Amino acid sequence: MADLYNLLDEIKDAEADDNNNDQTARRGETLEQQEEERDWDDTDAPREQIELPNIRSSRFDEDGSIGHGDDPHDEPDFALEDVGESSSLAEDALLAELPYTKLKTWWQQERQSPELLPYNEELLQGLIRSVEERLEMENAELSSNPNLQALFASLVRMDTERVQYVVTDLLRTRLEKIEKHPLYMRRMADRMSVAELEFLKGYGTILERHLRTTVLDHIVEDDFAKLDETHMIDEPDTETYVFARICHDSPVLVEQQSLAPGTCLIAPYHKLHESITDGTIQLLH
Numbered sequence: 001m002a003d004l005y006n007l008l009d010e011i012k013d014a015e016a017d018d019n020n021n022d023q024t025a026r027r028g029e030t031l032e033q034q035e036e037e038r039d040w041d042d043t044d045a046p047r048e049q050i051e052l053p054n055i056r057s058s059r060f061d062e063d064g065s066i067g068h069g070d071d072p073h074d075e076p077d078f079a080l081e082d083v084g085e086s087s088s089l090a091e092d093a094l095l096a097e098l099p100y101t102k103l104k105t106w107w108q109q110e111r112q113s114p115e116l117l118p119y120n121e122e123l124l125q126g127l128i129r130s131v132e133e134r135l136e137m138e139n140a141e142l143s144s145n146p147n148l149q150a151l152f153a154s155l156v157r158m159d160t161e162r163v164q165y166v167v168t169d170l171l172r173t174r175l176e177k178i179e180k181h182p183l184y185m186r187r188m189a190d191r192m193s194v195a196e197l198e199f200l201k202g203y204g205t206i207l208e209r210h211l212r213t214t215v216l217d218h219i220v221e222d223d224f225a226k227l228d229e230t231h232m233i234d235e236p237d238t239e240t241y242v243f244a245r246i247c248h249d250s251p252v253l254v255e256q257q258s259l260a261p262g263t264c265l266i267a268p269y270h271k272l273h274e275s276i277t278d279g280t281i282q283l284l285h
Contacts, residue, residue, distance in 0.1 A: 099127050100163060105282065107170045112283035113276065114269055115236040116177050116185065119193045124167065131160050175199065182207060183233045238270040248280040 102123055110117050138153045178185050178196060182204050189197060243266050251258045255271060264284070275281040 099123060099130065100166075103127055103163070103166055103170075107166050107173075108285060109276065109283050110170055110173050112242060112285050114238055114240055115273075116174060116188050116191050118191045118277065119174075119196070121193060127163055127167070131163055134160060177236070179203060181234055181236055184235045238273065239268055241266055242269045242272065243284045244272055244276070244281050245284055246280070247282045252280050254281075 102120075106117070106120060106123070134156050138156045174192075174196065178192075178200055182200060185192070185200055186204075192200065243264070245265075246252050246259050246261050246263045248261055251260050252275060253259075254265070254267070254275065259265065269276075272281050276283060
């Protein structure tokens, strides 16, 4: 038994020696790799340097060259910043002339203005015709080739729904103003469409019938006549303060102060009324 125990101890010692040898070999390989990496980093091999060309000496084509060469007296025809700024301004000008952009601007102004703004019949009817034509074109193209035109049809429908939402909310806002000040709106007939005038007449008839039944029949006739006087009619609150921006190309005179384009200001609505109506000042929300 003693010999058996001695044999087992010798086997264990041999396995331990083998494990130690393996670990030592691994450490040696790791040290060799680290030394090789340091040697590679410390090499004095020359490195190639890349020289960037001078933008003033470079050329595009003859119609759009940046500079004229290496002559220091030559000036560039235009700067890259000027190109980006001019193109951005051109894009903004084109977007401002789009019918949908005009509709959105009118909608935003109507929502922020305390009074009823002029009705733009030409713009609204043009957009409605455009939407109808798009829907007809969409139906025709889907019937001819439904597989290829599915994406185009979905985009057209999305754009149509966007226009419908803006128009619906715009007209709803205008009708709310008419309902809120029906007697005052009789003086604003030139700012309303034919349909809005018909609505005002119908609403006024219903309101008068209701008030006569509940209140006016119990008032003395002389006092009843005074209700039609100007100071008795409820008007929009034009004294309220609004947040606005100068959107005209040239400075605008507001309360004897010249304001540069892009200037934002807070002022009573009645002081900006004329400029808001002619479009030189836009209300912000």
